[in-house]
Amino acid sequence: MTTRRDFLKISGSAGALLATVPWFSAFSDSNNTIGEKARIGVIGPGSRGQFLMSFMVKNPKVEIVAICDDYQPSIDEALKLTPKAKVYTDYRKLLEDKDVDGVVVTVPLNMHHEIVIASFEAGKHVFCEKALGITPAECLNMYDTHKRTGKVFFVGQQRLFCDRYIEAMEMVHAGTFGEIEGIRTYWFRNGDWRRPVPSPELERKINWRLYKEYSRGLMTELACHQLQIGTWALKSIPNKIMGHGAITYWKDGREVYDNISTIYVFDNGVKMTFESVISNKFYGLEEQILGNKGTVELEKGKYFYETAQPAPGFLQLVNDVENKLFDAIPFAGTSWAPETANENKGDYITGKRPKTDGTSVLLEAFAEAVITEKQPGNIAEEGYYASVLCLLGHQAIEDGVMLDFPEEYKLDYLNHKRAVTTEV
Numbered sequence: 001m002t003t004r005r006d007f008l009k010i011s012g013s014a015g016a017l018l019a020t021v022p023w024f025s026a027f028s029d030s031n032n033t034i035g036e037k038a039r040i041g042v043i044g045p046g047s048r049g050q051f052l053m054s055f056m057v058k059n060p061k062v063e064i065v066a067i068c069d070d071y072q073p074s075i076d077e078a079l080k081l082t083p084k085a086k087v088y089t090d091y092r093k094l095l096e097d098k099d100v101d102g103v104v105v106t107v108p109l110n111m112h113h114e115i116v117i118a119s120f121e122a123g124k125h126v127f128c129e130k131a132l133g134i135t136p137a138e139c140l141n142m143y144d145t146h147k148r149t150g151k152v153f154f155v156g157q158q159r160l161f162c163d164r165y166i167e168a169m170e171m172v173h174a175g176t177f178g179e180i181e182g183i184r185t186y187w188f189r190n191g192d193w194r195r196p197v198p199s200p201e202l203e204r205k206i207n208w209r210l211y212k213e214y215s216r217g218l219m220t221e222l223a224c225h226q227l228q229i230g231t232w233a234l235k236s237i238p239n240k241i242m243g244h245g246a247i248t249y250w251k252d253g254r255e256v257y258d259n260i261s262t263i264y265v266f267d268n269g270v271k272m273t274f275e276s277v278i279s280n281k282f283y284g285l286e287e288q289i290l291g292n293k294g295t296v297e298l299e300k301g302k303y304f305y306e307t308a309q310p311a312p313g314f315l316q317l318v319n320d321v322e323n324k325l326f327d328a329i330p331f332a333g334t335s336w337a338p339e340t341a342n343e344n345k346g347d348y349i350t351g352k353r354p355k356t357d358g359t360s361v362l363l364e365a366f367a368e369a370v371i372t373e374k375q376p377g378n379i380a381e382e383g384y385y386a387s388v389l390c391l392l393g394h395q396a397i398e399d400g401v402m403l404d405f406p407e408e409y410k411l412d413y414l415n416h417k418r419a420v421t422t423e424v
């Protein structure tokens with residue numbers, strides 16, 4: 001497990017981080033909270049919930065005091081991680097439990113809103129997995145209820161706590177790669193995204209991701225993480241959104257698309273794209289930030305300059321041969337030669353191959369915030385906008401239109417101002 005301490009070894013002092021990464025303020029009091037514990041209840045400890053628990057049980061500042069699930073196999077598995085936790089089958093009972101300071105909500109997407117609102121109203125701090133809600137209106141209501149109740153609100157966007165993402169963003173913001181002209185994100189897989197179902201009546205409960213009643217499919221499950229990269233890099237929110245989705249391969253009764261492309265356009269015309277096909281995995285997943293002086297590939301954790309030093313040895317020879325070969329092909333007159341992709345191997349952002357995705361540090365930050373009862377900067381807003389962007393992408397696909405970012409869903413954050421103040 002990568003800890004905050006490991007992270008600081010890589011990324012320098014906490015003070016330096018705070019200037020550029022406001023959500024690291026969660027760690028400002030960490031020396032004063034030694035010996036204290038965040039008492040956590042996990043609601044919906046299925047696959048993701050158990051993964052998060054596997055980090056929390058190793059954190060001396062966390063005690064998982066309760067779990068709640070309406071599916072016995074999930075309870076049985078979760079109890080293997082926390083045998084002493086109280087068990088509830090109704091989340092409202094867990095929320096009445098005075099021993100619970102904060103909740104980690106890992107139920108399917110359609111249940112996030114109801115449970116998160118009830119948690120805030122019960123006086124609990126909340127960590128909710130992404131995406132926040134299943135509609136932008138739900139997300140706004142969750143954000144507003146967090147503000148009104150003053151309870152801590154974290155969203156499961158682990159890249160915000162990942163060393164290579166943070167360092168890359170510092171380079172982007174320092175202008176290392178020049179002007180950012182495009183963001184390309186994609187997530188390719190080859191698999192049906194199904195989980196085995198013990199009996200047919202459990203199909204929708206287990207495979208909730210595949211049905212629109214519970215999920216927005218690839219947009220909420222995958223795009224939500226990747227779209228956040230663009231707004232983080234550009235420090236602004238796109239204003240126009242368009243896309244297309246279809247079921248082209250997995251025609252197995254699912255309702256969510258297996259083939260999606262979306263385009264998000266920023267005020268200056270720069271575009272961010274998200275693409276996902278789950279019947280070909282050749283390109284895997286990546287988030288690419290394209291500047292006029294260089295490129296970052298965040299999943300790989302590498303950066304590349306446009307004017308790279310010549311690649312050594314054989315690679316250079318191949319490049320030279322290819323270029324001279326293309327130069328010699330008179331397809332469209334003597335001045336034209338096809339562009340060949342840059343084969344330079346680039347450099348690791350942190351100096352080494354990535355090992356972690358930020359989840360453990362994110363959970364440490366949540367525990368600190370629950371103990372101190374202080375909301376760290378910008379994290380709720382980042383989680384909110386990532387959620388709303390993926391949901392607007394879904395809406396643009398469903399309606400077959402190019403959407404303008406609706407005024408009513410803008411917060412006072414980045415380049416947007418709150419248009420309407422809703423009373424909750």
Ligand SMILES: NC(=O)c1ccc[n+]([C@@H]2O[C@H](COP(=O)([O-])OP(=O)(O)OC[C@H]3O[C@@H](n4cnc5c(N)ncnc54)[C@H](O)[C@@H]3O)[C@@H](O)[C@H]2O)c1
Nearest residue numbers: 044045046047048049068069070071074106107129130156
């Ligand atoms: N941040 C990430 O990278 C990441 C990765 C995977 C999943 N997730 C998110 O985690 C969430 C859960 O995904 P998952 O794959 O663990 O799903 P899952 O189906 O494995 O687990 C959901 C659990 O919630 C339980 N549940 C459903 N309704 C409930 C209710 N009313 N009360 C109590 N328990 C209830 C289910 O029985 C199940 O145990 C989703 O929001 C998903 O988007 C995030």
